[in-house]
Amino acid sequence: MTIEFARMLFESGRSHALSSDLLYRAAYQEAVDLGHADPTLFAFNGSYSLSTHYLLGLGLELMLKSAIVAWGGEADERALRNIGHDLVNALDAAEAAGFNSEAPNLRNLLEVLNEPFKQHWFRYERPENFALPGDFGQVVETLLILDDEIRALLWNED
DSSP states (O other), X not given: OHHHHHHHHHHHXXXXXXXXXXXXXXXHHXXXXXXXXXXXXXXXXXXXXXXXXXXXXXXXXXXXHHHXXXXXXXXXXXXXXXXXXXXXXXXXXXXXXXXXXXXXXXXXXXXXXXXXXXXTTTTSOOOSOOOXXXXXXXXXXXXXXXXXXXXXXXXXXO
16 A cells, blocks of 8 residues: 555656646747747746746655655655645655655755745745746756656565
8 A cells, every 4th residue: 555655646746746847848938939038037937937836846745755655754644744835844754764866956946945835825925026946957857866766666666
């Protein structure tokens, strides 16, 4: 049951996280098609930005919770809910269970995204300005490495 639960968390998280990349690229292409002066700025901070970063945070949360379970941490849904939407706590719990990621800038990405994600700023009221990850290319690189690391354990158990 535990490996199946970890796989379910991983697949759900992965779908959200990778969808954030697809949405970012679609926003960039829309900006190009519409002749925006700075397509990267539009993709990063335009009308799709909230959804892009919300999907990214949700995906990372579930992928890290999958790592907690896969590496032998708490496999109880209640314990994972206690982590809540705190991305840094999720990484800390995964590392405490034995997970060690080589994904570049993972902790930094989580620290930047943590406050707006945890405070639900992508869904409800938000400050006029707040920090977001600056280079979506780096974000995708981090995601792909994290994806490979967790997938390797989850499907090597067979």
